[in-house]
Amino acid sequence: MRHIFFLSFLFLILFGCKKANAINDEAYAIQSVQMPAKAENVAYDKKPSPNDAPPPKVDEKIEQKIIKEATLKFETDNLENSFSQIQKAALTSKARIINDSEGKDFATVFRNLTIKVPSQNFDRFISDISKGVSYFEVKTISAEDVTEQYIDLTSRLKTKKKLEERYLEILKKANKVSEILEIEEQISAIREEIESKEGQLKYLESRVSESTVTIEFYKTIPEKEGVKISYGSKLATAIKSGFFSLSDLLISLLSVWPFVILFFVFAYFIRKRLKRRKKE
Incomplete structure (x- = not known):
């Protein structure tokens, strides 16, 4: 009687362990696929098994990049x-x-x-x-x-x-x-x-x-090698430069001719007034 009871108890322990392992395998298989919130009731007929677990990672040798x-x-x-x-x-x-x-x-x-x-x-x-x-x-x-x-x-x-x-x-x-x-x-x-x-x-x-x-x-x-300039050439260049400067001055004066005329008129009246005062 004791032998029968011991064998029955051992059978229950082994059956419970197998059932627990099956539950763990199923939980792992479900977690490996994250389903959308509204798609949880989609039919999925494939039964989970230990073969569904992802293969172990293999250390692949990748060439240095x-x-x-x-x-x-x-x-x-x-x-x-x-x-x-x-x-x-x-x-x-x-x-x-x-x-x-x-x-x-x-x-x-x-x-x-x-x-x-x-x-x-x-x-x-x-x-x-x-x-x-x-x-x-x-x-x-x-x-x-x-x-x-x-x-x-x-x-x-x-x-x-x-x-x-x-x-x-x-x-x-x-x-x-x-x-x-x-x-x-x-x-x-x-x-x-x-x-x-x-x-x-x-x-x-x-x-x-x-x-x-x-x-x-x-x-x-x-x-390019520099060209030697004679004294006469330098003098001619200076005369040309002075002529151009004088021309620029005359052009500048022409551009302000109204002010020049006013200046001479103003100077004329001041001189005339000064002469009157001396006579008095």
Whole structure:
């Protein structure tokens, strides 16, 4: 009798443990899908099981993501030769020129280039265009590690895609129009976030895959040799300058002729009055 009672008690304990595990698995499966407030009564026939639990995280080795950029400025004796050298280096490194501009100021003739270089050929390209350059006025090379940002974006994108898949499964089970509309609204919002994350990830990958190199090279314009001026030429220049100054003065006086006339009339009457007083 005691044996039968002990076996019955052991059976009840094992049955209770299995039931508790089943309840915990079900709670985990439900929490893994956050349903909309008005869609809680959507039919969901799939029975929760331990297989529904998300797979364990695997530590994926992600290649280090580095954004490289460079800014170079140097003087050259021949702009065309320097440009040909840069073109040759670009061809060797499979780079492409995306911006080319040139100009002239008071003392130099210059040319500016913006070049996109595959990151794996970045060092080789810089080395090739540095050949023959005596010194760089500006040489700035930067390397920004964006691996953490890349991993974060990738992880968030995967999470959003999984969430979208879960809402799509819920949508298949929805019966009411109000539930369908609300779930579709949730899916639309998630889709916008997915597209935004994909755009950011694509932009980041493009900056990592291609480095940007900005190059400015210029040639100094030689100053013209000054012409020696003789004493006679200086004297003639001074006479011309005085003549022009006198002309400017006469033009200025003509522009104020009414005031000049009034001045002479006023002076005439004052002089006449003074003569009368002396006679008296």
